[in-house]
Amino acid sequence: xxxVMQNPRHLVRRRGQEARLRCSPMKGHSxxxxxxxxxxxxxxxxxxxxxxxxxxxxxxxxxxxxxxFPKEGPSILRIQQVVRxxxxxxxxASTPAWGGYNEQFFGPGTRLTVL
Amino acid sequence: EDKVVQSPLSLVVHEGDTVTLNCSYEVTNFRSxxxxxxxxxxxxxxxxxxxxxxxxxSGRLSSILDKKELxxxxxxxxxxxxxSAVYLCAVLLGDSNYQxxxxxxxxxxxxx
Numbered sequence: 260x261x262x263v264m265q266n267p268r269h270l271v272r273r274r275g276q277e278a279r280l281r282c283s284p285m286k287g288h289s290x291x292x293x294x295x296x297x298x299x300x301x302x303x304x305x306x307x308x309x310x311x312x313x314x315x316x317x318x319x320x321x322x323x324x325x326x327x328f329p330k331e332g333p334s335i336l337r338i339q340q341v342v343r344x345x346x347x348x349x350x351x352a353s354t355p356a357w358g359g360y361n362e363q364f365f366g367p368g369t370r371l372t373v374l
Numbered sequence: 375e376d377k378v379v380q381s382p383l384s385l386v387v388h389e390g391d392t393v394t395l396n397c398s399y400e401v402t403n404f405r406s407x408x409x410x411x412x413x414x415x416x417x418x419x420x421x422x423x424x425x426x427x428x429x430x431x432s433g434r435l436s437s438i439l440d441k442k443e444l445x446x447x448x449x450x451x452x453x454x455x456x457x458s459a460v461y462l463c464a465v466l467l468g469d470s471n472y473q474x475x476x477x478x479x480x481x482x483x484x485x486x
Contacts, residue, residue: 367415
């Protein structure tokens, strides 16, 4: 059973370009969470999605960032017009669609470097 | 503001030593505390603690929560080089099933 998959693992962008980060949840999981981890800091919650639905985007910057989780295909975190401050590791986690707290299984992350 | 603080930030010990990692928290609505191990990839789940004073144990790792003093410790006995990692502590907030507030982690290096 494959775990949470993220790609690319490393992404280099120049300022002003767009970054697209992909996350495929574990098989049978329909809830996805995105986190950002800056160097020497803890993970920061960004957004929680279910299929075709954004449940909580309270941690997302208001501008340039968007996320989706379509009916088919991976979840996408999109960062438009990247700036140097966007350089970070972006982790995705997934849980099944059951009630109560479920252990979040993490992907290996995408390390974004903005030149 | 909800916060989770881990100490020390980094720790270097020799194989065979015992280490204790600390996690303190200040949150408005505590539900549970979780420990994760992060090597050069995905954080992997270690423990979830909800009740005070009940030790959770897995092999050489153990953890306990003190809800009165608002902290948890993670102990690793007879450390091995494979224990080298960043250990993350997170608090699950009571009003959600998913909101985790994370500490910055303790970077543990085990020297052979």
